[in-house]
Amino acid sequence: MKNQQFQYTDKDGDTIVAISTPPGIGGIGIVRLSGPRSIEIASKIFRYKGNKRKNLEEFHSHRIYYGTIVAPGKDTMADEVLLTVMRKPESYTREDVVEINCHGGYLAINKVLEIVQKMGARIAEPGEFTKLAFLNGRIDLSQAEAVIDIIKASNEKSWHSSLRHLSGDLRTEINNLKNRIIDINARIEAVLDFPDQGLPEIDHKEITSTLKKALSEISELLNTVKYGQLIKEGINAIILGKTNVGKSSLFNILLKQNKSIVTPLPGTTRDLIEGFINIKGLTFNLIDTAGMKSPENIIEKISLERVDQQMEYARLFLVMFDISEPLDANDIKLIEKVRSFHNRNNFKIIILNKTDLPARLDEVELQQRIGEKEFIKISIKKKTGIDTLTEKMSSKVLSDLYIPEEGLVISNKRHQESLLNIKNCLVNLITGLEKSVPIDLVSLDLKYIINQLGKITGESYDEEMLNHIFSQFCIGK
Numbered sequence: 001m002k003n004q005q006f007q008y009t010d011k012d013g014d015t016i017v018a019i020s021t022p023p024g025i026g027g028i029g030i031v032r033l034s035g036p037r038s039i040e041i042a043s044k045i046f047r048y049k050g051n052k053r054k055n056l057e058e059f060h061s062h063r064i065y066y067g068t069i070v071a072p073g074k075d076t077m078a079d080e081v082l083l084t085v086m087r088k089p090e091s092y093t094r095e096d097v098v099e100i101n102c103h104g105g106y107l108a109i110n111k112v113l114e115i116v117q118k119m120g121a122r123i124a125e126p127g128e129f130t131k132l133a134f135l136n137g138r139i140d141l142s143q144a145e146a147v148i149d150i151i152k153a154s155n156e157k158s159w160h161s162s163l164r165h166l167s168g169d170l171r172t173e174i175n176n177l178k179n180r181i182i183d184i185n186a187r188i189e190a191v192l193d194f195p196d197q198g199l200p201e202i203d204h205k206e207i208t209s210t211l212k213k214a215l216s217e218i219s220e221l222l223n224t225v226k227y228g229q230l231i232k233e234g235i236n237a238i239i240l241g242k243t244n245v246g247k248s249s250l251f252n253i254l255l256k257q258n259k260s261i262v263t264p265l266p267g268t269t270r271d272l273i274e275g276f277i278n279i280k281g282l283t284f285n286l287i288d289t290a291g292m293k294s295p296e297n298i299i300e301k302i303s304l305e306r307v308d309q310q311m312e313y314a315r316l317f318l319v320m321f322d323i324s325e326p327l328d329a330n331d332i333k334l335i336e337k338v339r340s341f342h343n344r345n346n347f348k349i350i351i352l353n354k355t356d357l358p359a360r361l362d363e364v365e366l367q368q369r370i371g372e373k374e375f376i377k378i379s380i381k382k383k384t385g386i387d388t389l390t391e392k393m394s395s396k397v398l399s400d401l402y403i404p405e406e407g408l409v410i411s412n413k414r415h416q417e418s419l420l421n422i423k424n425c426l427v428n429l430i431t432g433l434e435k436s437v438p439i440d441l442v443s444l445d446l447k448y449i450i451n452q453l454g455k456i457t458g459e460s461y462d463e464e465m466l467n468h469i470f471s472q473f474c475i476g477k
C-alpha cells in the first residue's frame with residue numbers, strides 16, 4: 001500500500017473522540033475530536049460566552065473561545081470550557097479537529113465525552129489520532145513512532161533522540177539513501193528493458209562504490225543500536241552483598257527516598273525492592289535484594305532464590321562489601337555467584353562500604369578472589385564516595401558503546417530489523433558484483449533494499465504492521 005498525501009479517507013467517514021489527557025484529578029482535561037463532523041457536533045453543544053448558540057464554522061481556526069458545553073435538548077451546563085477549532089489540513093490529523101479544554105478530574109470531562117459520543121462521534125482507538133496523521137501524510141511512520149518514544153521517554157537522552165526522529169531526520173537520511181539506490185536501479189532497468197537502444201553499459205565498479213557507501217551509512221546507523229536500546233530501555237542495576245553491608249542504605253541514598261527498611265539486624269530485606277533513578281541522563285532500575293546468608297527458614301530460602309532469578313536480568317551488578325569486617329564465608333559465596341556470571345555481558349562495580357569505621361577487610365585477597373582491581377570506597381553514613389559511584393555507574397554502562405556525537409540513534413526494533421536486512425543484502429550484493437553476478441539479479445536485490453527502506457518510513461506498510469505500532473499508543477494520542 002502507498003501512503004499518498006491527502007488520499008486517505010476513513011472508510012466510515014467517522015468522527016472520533018477521546019480524552020487526550022491522563023485519567024485522574026488535574027487542572028484541565030482535554031477532549032479531542034477529529035473528523036468530518038467534529039465542527040458540526042461541537043456547534044450543537046457549545047454555548048459561546050456561556051449562552052449564545054454559534055455555528056463554529058464562523059470561528060477562526062486555532063483560536064481559543066470561552067463558553068460552556070451543554071447536553072443537547074436539556075441546555076443544562078455540563079462544564080465551563082475553552083474550545084479551539086483546528087481546520088484541516090492544519091491540524092494534528094489533517095482532518096477538522098476540535099479540542100475542548102474542560103476541568104480535569106473524573107466527572108466533568110467524562111460528561112463532555114459522553115455528550116460528544118451521543119452526538120455521533122466514535123470513541124477513538126489507542127493511537128488513532130496519530131495513525132490518521134500518518135495515513136493522511138502529515139508524518140511518516142518513523143515520526144509516528146517517535147511520538148510514542150517521546151511520550152514514554154524517561155530520561156533526557158532518549159527524549160532528545162526521539163525529538164530528532166520526530167523532526168523527520170531519520171526519514172531524510174533514509175530517503176536520501178533510497179533515492180541513490182532508485183537511481184542506479186532505474187539505469188539498470190533501462191538497459192534490461194531496452195537492450196537495443198545503445199544505452200551506456202552499467203559500470204560495475206560505479207555501482208559497487210555507490211553500494212559500499214550505502215553499506216557504510218547503514219552500518220553507522222546499526223552501530224548506534226546498543227546505545228539506542230540502553231537509553232530507551234534503561235539499565236537494570238542489582239545491589240548484591242551479604243546481610244548488613246548497607247545495600248538498602250545505598251538503595252535509599254541513590255533513590256533519595258527512604259523506601260527500603262534499614263536496621264542493624266542482619267536479614268532485614270526479604271523482597272526485591274525496585275526504584276528508578278536518573279544518572280547523567282540515563283535511567284537505572286535499581287533493585288535492592290536480600291543479603292547473602294545461609295538460609296535458615298523458608299522465607300530466607302525464597303528471598304535468596306529471587307535474588308538469583310533477578311541476577312539473570314541485571315546488566316549491572318553493584319557488589320557490596322563491608323570494609324570494617326574481614327571477608328567471611330557469605331562474602332565468598334557471593335563472590336563465587338558473581339563470578340559465575342563472567343562472560344555474560346554484564347558489568348560489575350565493587351563497592352566497599354562503611355569507610356567511616358576502621359578497615360579490617362583484606363583488599364588484596366578480595367582483588368584476587370573477585371578478579372577485579374578497582375574498588376569504589378564509600379561511607380553511606382558520612383555520605384562520601386557516592387558521586388564517584390554514580391559517575392562509575394554511568395561510565396561503566398557506556399563503556400564499549402558507540403555513541404554518535406551528532407548523528408541519529410536507532411532504538412526502534414523495527415527499524416533495526418529493516419536496517420539489518422538491508423545490510424545483509426548489501427554485503428551479498430557487493431560480493432556478487434565483484435564476481436560479476438548477472439545484472440538482472442542485482443536489480444532484484446536493489447528492489448528489495450528499496451522496499452526495506454520504505455518500510456522504515458512507512459512508504460510501504462501492511463495493516464498488521466500498522467496495528468502493531470499503533471497499539472502501543474495510549475488512548476487520545
Ligand SMILES: Nc1nc2c(ncn2[C@@H]2O[C@H](COP(=O)(O)OP(=O)(O)OP(=O)(O)O)[C@@H](O)[C@H]2O)c(=O)[nH]1
Nearest residue numbers: 243244245246247248249264267268269291380381
Ligand atoms: N557505620 C556505618 N554504618 C552503616 C553504613 N551504611 C549502612 N550502615 C548501617 O548498617 C546497618 C545495615 O544496613 P542496611 O542498609 O539495612 O544493610 P543491608 O545490606 O540492606 O542488610 P540486609 O537487608 O539485612 O541484607 C544499618 O544499621 C545501617 O545504618 C555506613 O556507611 N557506615
Ligand SMILES: [Mg+2]
Nearest residue numbers: 247248268269
Ligand atoms: Mg536490606
